[in-house]
Amino acid sequence: VNNCIGFSNYKFFLLFLAYSLLYCLYIAATVFKYFIKYWTGELTNGRSKFHILFLLFVAVMFFVSLMFLFGYHCWLVSRNRSTLEAFSAPVFQNGPDKNGFNLGFVKNLQQVFGEEKKLWLLPIASSQGDGHFFPMRALSEARNPLLTNEEQWEEDGIDEEPQGSGEASSLAIERET
Numbered sequence: 001v002n003n004c005i006g007f008s009n010y011k012f013f014l015l016f017l018a019y020s021l022l023y024c025l026y027i028a029a030t031v032f033k034y035f036i037k038y039w040t041g042e043l044t045n046g047r048s049k050f051h052i053l054f055l056l057f058v059a060v061m062f063f064v065s066l067m068f069l070f071g072y073h074c075w076l077v078s079r080n081r082s083t084l085e086a087f088s089a090p091v092f093q094n095g096p097d098k099n100g101f102n103l104g105f106v107k108n109l110q111q112v113f114g115e116e117k118k119l120w121l122l123p124i125a126s127s128q129g130d131g132h133f134f135p136m137r138a139l140s141e142a143r144n145p146l147l148t149n150e151e152q153w154e155e156d157g158i159d160e161e162p163q164g165s166g167e168a169s170s171l172a173i174e175r176e177t
Helices: 010-040 046-078 083-087 105-113 139-143 150-156
Strands: 133-136 169-172
Touching: 010 046, 010 105, 046 105
Parallel strands: none
Antiparallel strands: 133 169
16 A cells, blocks of 8 residues: 555545455355354365355454554544654644644544545545645644643543634645656
């Protein structure tokens, strides 16, 4: 995946992971009754035994690995980050800030999935913005040490949207091609 997942396809990548998880769960659930028959000795054909074991094993292993990947990307979306921003904090005028694009949980979800909740689970482009300008926290929020210290709020169990009096600004990002 490396650098391929970005603004224009992050929603589709998350939906792919979610639908793949559901499909693996469906396969494991439908094969499980035959696995029980294998375990109790009710299956007689030797070839079908191998296929049942292989299919259940593969479905469960894919489910587990996809679950971790999907969980990690759900956490990234809740923080309004991509994998690139998770490994190296974006640099702004005031210096690096790993939470520079974090607008709060609901607005972060809307950045990726759009404002129409009925379109969230459909593979339809509904993300906000154009991919060149991204909303950011207001500068007053970024400079306030109480609002930028996310760890303090997580320890207390409070993880709410920052309440700022200023409007969110935006940042233009240009890439060399």
